[in-house]
Amino acid sequence: MMVKKPLEFRLNGTEVAVFADEAENLLSVLRAKVGDLTPKYGCGQGGCGACMVTIDGRTVLSCITLAETVAGADVGTLAGLSGERLDPLQEAFMDGFAAQCGYCTPGMIVAARALLQHNPTPDRDQIIEAISDNICRCTGYEPIIEAIQSVVAQERAGGS
Amino acid sequence: MSVDFRKDIFAKERDDNLNEIGKPTRRQDILGHVTGRSPFFDDHRFDGLLHIKCVRSPHHHARIRAIDTTRAETMPGVVRIIRGSDVPVNLNTLLSLLDFGKDDEPVLAESKVAYMGEPVLAIVAQSEAQAHEAVAAVRIDYEVLPHVLDVEEAIKPGAAVVNETYPGNKFEFYGGNDHQKLRFGDVAPAFARADHIVEGRYQMAPIEQAPIEPNGAIAAPQTNDRYVCYTSTQGLFFSLGTVAKLLNVESNRLHFIGGTVGGGFGGKVDSLCEPLAILGAMLTGRAVRYVLDRAEEMQVSAPRSAELWYVKDGLAADGRIIARQLTGYFDSGAYTRLTGYGVVKCIGHLPGPYTIPNVHSDAYCVYTNRTPATAMRGFGVTAVDFAIERQMDKGARALGMDPFEFRLINAYRDGDMKAHRRLAGNCALIESIQAAAERVDYPLGAEFRAMTSMSGGGGERALIPPTRTERLGMLPAGTSTVEVKTTAPGLVPQFGVDLPVPATGLPAPSPTPTPVPAPKAPETRATTYDYGASGLSAPPAPKEVPPATEPAALTKSQPGPVTPKPRYSRYSSLGNRRR
Structure with missing residues (x-):
C-alpha cells in the first residue's frame, strides 16, 4: 500500500489540499491532483523548463521539486497570471508571435514574469539569463526576448 | 515584426498589392498557448487512468529465447502485461497504407530484437512508478546475435541480417530495385575530359527531433463500442489507419x-504510442496512457537517418561542373519507417541546385541494428545538401575560385533542364547568394553581381542529353524513361522495365504487346529513375508472381485488369504535411 501524505499550500493565492504520493513531484501534484494543466511535462529531469512554476516568487522546475517541500508555501503557475484581463506579457507574446507550438510558453511566461517581479527594468542580457532554463525547440528565442523587452518598455513608459 | 521584401528582385514577377503576405497576423491558436489552455494530448484527464511502460531490449541484436513475467505479474498495481502475440496484426511498415514497402516491423518484438531499446513487452499499471518497477522485474533470456551498425558493413556479403523482410539489408523500391537511380547524360566521358576531378566522402549523423512535448497517447473505451485516442501525432488519419491495421479494427471504431x-519536426508521425494505448484500453476496458519519457524519446523515438555520401565531380577549368556522380547510403536503422521514402525524395533533389549536364546517382536505404530512422525536417534533402555544399567548397578550392562565384556559375537558371527531367523555374539561388554577399559586405566581381536567374538558361540547357543507362545502353537525346509494371494485364511483365519515351509525353497504355527488352541479370532489374514519369507505375505484383529473373513471367497471364494509379503525387502530399 502506497503511503499518501496530506499536503496543503496556496496555488495562485487559493488554498489547496491534496494527498501526495510518496516522493511525488510537484508537477505531478499540480497536473494530476489539483488539475492545473498549465505546467507541462517535457523532460522530467529539470532540463527543459516546460514545468516551471514559482514558489514564494522564485522560479523552480516542478518536475524535480518534491511536492512535500511546498507545504505552506505560495505556488504560482501561468494559470494565476491572467484574471479578467491578460497579463501584458501574454499580450506581448501574442503580438510578437513569441509562441509557435505553445508547449514551452507557460514556462517562458512564468520565467519572464518572475524576472519582472524582481527587476522591472532588465536589460537584454538579463532577459536572456532569466529564460536560459527554458528550451524552445521551434527556435523562437528572438521573438520571445523581443516580447519581454516590449513589456519592459511599456511598463517603463507607463511608470514614468 | 514585419518582413523585409526586396522590391528590386523579381519585380516583374510579383504583384505587389498583397493583402496578407508580408503583414503581421495573429495566429488563431495563440491565445490558448499564452494562457496554457491549448489542449495537448496529456491535458485530458480520466478516472482510473492506467499507464504503460515498455520492457526494452538491452541488446543491438538478439534472439528472444524466453520471457519470464512471473514476478512482474504479481507486483502491486500491475493490471496487464501485453506481449507481441496480443497484437492482432503484429507486423507493419508505416507507408503500407500507401503501398510503399513490405511489412517489416512488429509493435512488440516476438522472436528477436533488432535494435537497442526495441519494445518487447508493454506493462499496464495503475501508476507510472508501478509500471517502471514491474518492467525491472521482467526477465528475458536473450541469445545475443552479431550486430552491424555501419551501412557499408551491412551490405557486405555475410553481414548480420538485421531485418528478415529484407535479407540483403537493403530496402526494395518499386520493381524490387535495391536502390534508386538517377541517370542524366553520360558521366564517364565527361570525367575523362574534365580538367579537375574532385572527390569527397561525407558522413552525416542522425538527428533527434527532440520536441519539448514527448510522443504520447491516451486511449479510452467509449460507450458506443468505439475508442477515443488523444494523441500527439502529426498525422491523425495516418495514425488512425496504422492503428486500424495493427489492431485489425474498423477505422470508424477509432x-x-x-x-x-x-x-513535432517529423518525430511524431511514427504512431509509436497510439497502437499500444488503444490495445491497452481494449484489453483492460480502462483509459490507458502511454507516453515516452525523455530517455526513451532520445533512445528509441526515430531520428532523421544518418547518411553517407560519396561525391565525385568533373570540373572544367572555366568553373563549370561537367559531371557529378553521387552514391549515398541512408541508415534506416532496424526497420523502414520513412527512410525508403526519404531516399525517393533525395533522388528528386539531386544533384543540388546546379545545372550539370551529366549526372549519375545511386541511393540506398540500408538496414543496421541502430534505432529506426524516420522523418525529420527536410529528411532526404538536408543531409545530402551538406555533402553537396562541402563538395562545392572543395571544387572552388581545386579551381582556385571564389566559392560564391563558383556556385553562381553553376546555379540553375530559369528554363534549365534538371537531371530529373523537370524544367527549372522561379530559380532564386543566384539572387539569394547576391543578397547574402551584400549583407555581409562580401566582395563579388562585377560580372557575378550582374548575373540573374532569369537569363542564361533554356535553349541548349533545356534539352535532355543522350543518356546512358545500364539496361538500355545509350538513350537518344530528348528521351526519358518510364517504369512500366502493367500496361495491359497478361501482356507485359508485372515487374519494372524501362521504356524510352519522348520527354514530351508518356506512352499511351497499349492493348498490344509492347516490345520490351528482356532483363539480362538480376541487377539490371534496376530501372532508370524518373521522378515525374513514374506516375505510370502500376501496383506491385501479387506475391504468387515468379521473380522477375524467371523468363516465364514474361508470358504468364495475370489476374484481372489493374488500373494504374498515380503514386508519387500521393507521397508528395504526405511529404508536404510533414514539417
Missing part, C-alpha cells in the same frame, strides 16, 4: 483527437 502538437 476516434482520434489531436492537432495540438507540442513540437
Whole structure:
C-alpha cells in the first residue's frame, strides 16, 4: 500500500489540499491532483523548463521539486497570471508571435514574469539569463526576448 | 515584426498589392498557448487512468529465447502485461497504407530484437512508478546475435541480417530495385575530359527531433463500442489507419483527437504510442496512457537517418561542373519507417541546385541494428545538401575560385533542364547568394553581381542529353524513361522495365504487346529513375508472381485488369504535411 501524505499550500493565492504520493513531484501534484494543466511535462529531469512554476516568487522546475517541500508555501503557475484581463506579457507574446507550438510558453511566461517581479527594468542580457532554463525547440528565442523587452518598455513608459 | 521584401528582385514577377503576405497576423491558436489552455494530448484527464511502460531490449541484436513475467505479474498495481502475440496484426511498415514497402516491423518484438531499446513487452499499471518497477522485474533470456551498425558493413556479403523482410539489408523500391537511380547524360566521358576531378566522402549523423512535448497517447473505451485516442501525432488519419491495421479494427471504431502538437519536426508521425494505448484500453476496458519519457524519446523515438555520401565531380577549368556522380547510403536503422521514402525524395533533389549536364546517382536505404530512422525536417534533402555544399567548397578550392562565384556559375537558371527531367523555374539561388554577399559586405566581381536567374538558361540547357543507362545502353537525346509494371494485364511483365519515351509525353497504355527488352541479370532489374514519369507505375505484383529473373513471367497471364494509379503525387502530399 502506497503511503499518501496530506499536503496543503496556496496555488495562485487559493488554498489547496491534496494527498501526495510518496516522493511525488510537484508537477505531478499540480497536473494530476489539483488539475492545473498549465505546467507541462517535457523532460522530467529539470532540463527543459516546460514545468516551471514559482514558489514564494522564485522560479523552480516542478518536475524535480518534491511536492512535500511546498507545504505552506505560495505556488504560482501561468494559470494565476491572467484574471479578467491578460497579463501584458501574454499580450506581448501574442503580438510578437513569441509562441509557435505553445508547449514551452507557460514556462517562458512564468520565467519572464518572475524576472519582472524582481527587476522591472532588465536589460537584454538579463532577459536572456532569466529564460536560459527554458528550451524552445521551434527556435523562437528572438521573438520571445523581443516580447519581454516590449513589456519592459511599456511598463517603463507607463511608470514614468 | 514585419518582413523585409526586396522590391528590386523579381519585380516583374510579383504583384505587389498583397493583402496578407508580408503583414503581421495573429495566429488563431495563440491565445490558448499564452494562457496554457491549448489542449495537448496529456491535458485530458480520466478516472482510473492506467499507464504503460515498455520492457526494452538491452541488446543491438538478439534472439528472444524466453520471457519470464512471473514476478512482474504479481507486483502491486500491475493490471496487464501485453506481449507481441496480443497484437492482432503484429507486423507493419508505416507507408503500407500507401503501398510503399513490405511489412517489416512488429509493435512488440516476438522472436528477436533488432535494435537497442526495441519494445518487447508493454506493462499496464495503475501508476507510472508501478509500471517502471514491474518492467525491472521482467526477465528475458536473450541469445545475443552479431550486430552491424555501419551501412557499408551491412551490405557486405555475410553481414548480420538485421531485418528478415529484407535479407540483403537493403530496402526494395518499386520493381524490387535495391536502390534508386538517377541517370542524366553520360558521366564517364565527361570525367575523362574534365580538367579537375574532385572527390569527397561525407558522413552525416542522425538527428533527434527532440520536441519539448514527448510522443504520447491516451486511449479510452467509449460507450458506443468505439475508442477515443488523444494523441500527439502529426498525422491523425495516418495514425488512425496504422492503428486500424495493427489492431485489425474498423477505422470508424477509432476516434482520434489531436492537432495540438507540442513540437513535432517529423518525430511524431511514427504512431509509436497510439497502437499500444488503444490495445491497452481494449484489453483492460480502462483509459490507458502511454507516453515516452525523455530517455526513451532520445533512445528509441526515430531520428532523421544518418547518411553517407560519396561525391565525385568533373570540373572544367572555366568553373563549370561537367559531371557529378553521387552514391549515398541512408541508415534506416532496424526497420523502414520513412527512410525508403526519404531516399525517393533525395533522388528528386539531386544533384543540388546546379545545372550539370551529366549526372549519375545511386541511393540506398540500408538496414543496421541502430534505432529506426524516420522523418525529420527536410529528411532526404538536408543531409545530402551538406555533402553537396562541402563538395562545392572543395571544387572552388581545386579551381582556385571564389566559392560564391563558383556556385553562381553553376546555379540553375530559369528554363534549365534538371537531371530529373523537370524544367527549372522561379530559380532564386543566384539572387539569394547576391543578397547574402551584400549583407555581409562580401566582395563579388562585377560580372557575378550582374548575373540573374532569369537569363542564361533554356535553349541548349533545356534539352535532355543522350543518356546512358545500364539496361538500355545509350538513350537518344530528348528521351526519358518510364517504369512500366502493367500496361495491359497478361501482356507485359508485372515487374519494372524501362521504356524510352519522348520527354514530351508518356506512352499511351497499349492493348498490344509492347516490345520490351528482356532483363539480362538480376541487377539490371534496376530501372532508370524518373521522378515525374513514374506516375505510370502500376501496383506491385501479387506475391504468387515468379521473380522477375524467371523468363516465364514474361508470358504468364495475370489476374484481372489493374488500373494504374498515380503514386508519387500521393507521397508528395504526405511529404508536404510533414514539417
